[in-house]
Amino acid sequence: MILPVYIYGQPVLRKEAEDITPDYPNLKQLIENMFDTMDRADGCGLAAPQIGLPIRVVVIDLDIMSDDYPEYKGYRKAFINPHIIETNEETDTMDEGCLSLPGIHEPVKRPTKIRVQYLDADFQEHDEWVEGFEARCMQHEFDHLEGKMFIDHLSALRKQMIKGKLNNMLKGSVRCSYKVKTVK
Numbered sequence: 249m250i251l252p253v254y255i256y257g258q259p260v261l262r263k264e265a266e267d268i269t270p271d272y273p274n275l276k277q278l279i280e281n282m283f284d285t286m287d288r289a290d291g292c293g294l295a296a297p298q299i300g301l302p303i304r305v306v307v308i309d310l311d312i313m314s315d316d317y318p319e320y321k322g323y324r325k326a327f328i329n330p331h332i333i334e335t336n337e338e339t340d341t342m343d344e345g346c347l348s349l350p351g352i353h354e355p356v357k358r359p360t361k362i363r364v365q366y367l368d369a370d371f372q373e374h375d376e377w378v379e380g381f382e383a384r385c386m387q388h389e390f391d392h393l394e395g396k397m398f399i400d401h402l403s404a405l406r407k408q409m410i411k412g413k414l415n416n417m418l419k420g421s422v423r424c425s426y427k428v429k430t431v432k
């Protein structure tokens with residue numbers, strides 16, 4: 249089932265999300281709905297707060313990049329209770345966008361490698377270092393679980409430059425091809 253994507257201004261996007269337990273109601277269905285919603289919006293990741301739930305669940309699809317990055321062929325994963333434990337010193341900068349911030353794409357500087365702990369969709373524990381686009385995407389999505397969005401990483405000048413677009417979102421004026429839920 250495709251759900252509306254919560255847009256900038258929705259308080260849930262600024263909340264710290266909570267860990268869940270394996271008995272969380274209808275979790276399999278929730279994860280399926282998150283994949284459907286992400287696919288419909290052509291996203292490569294979606295965090296539960298973006299569909300209005302302040303819980304630590306994320307889906308990521310890197311398979312859509314596998315024409316350029318064959319190592320990501322078949323990469324469609326759900327992450328439960330993910331936490332970033334360590335990052336390396338080295339950073340790089342890449343343009344990011346977000347389904348909750350339609351029409352905004354800005355360069356964001358992030359560490360190139362991260363150590364993450366999470367449970368997969370079968371509640372198996374993982375503890376691993378990841379790098380490259382996978383690390384970038386995870387950091388973006390896991391930020392959502394801390395109530396953060398990628399625009400928080402921008403300089404004051406760049407924030408100033410997107411202010412008009414953000415204000416339009418707060419007024420409920422959003423142009424995109426998927427179902428959304430604005431604050432007004």
Ligand code: NI
Pocket residue numbers: 345346347348388389392
């Ligand atoms: Ni996002």
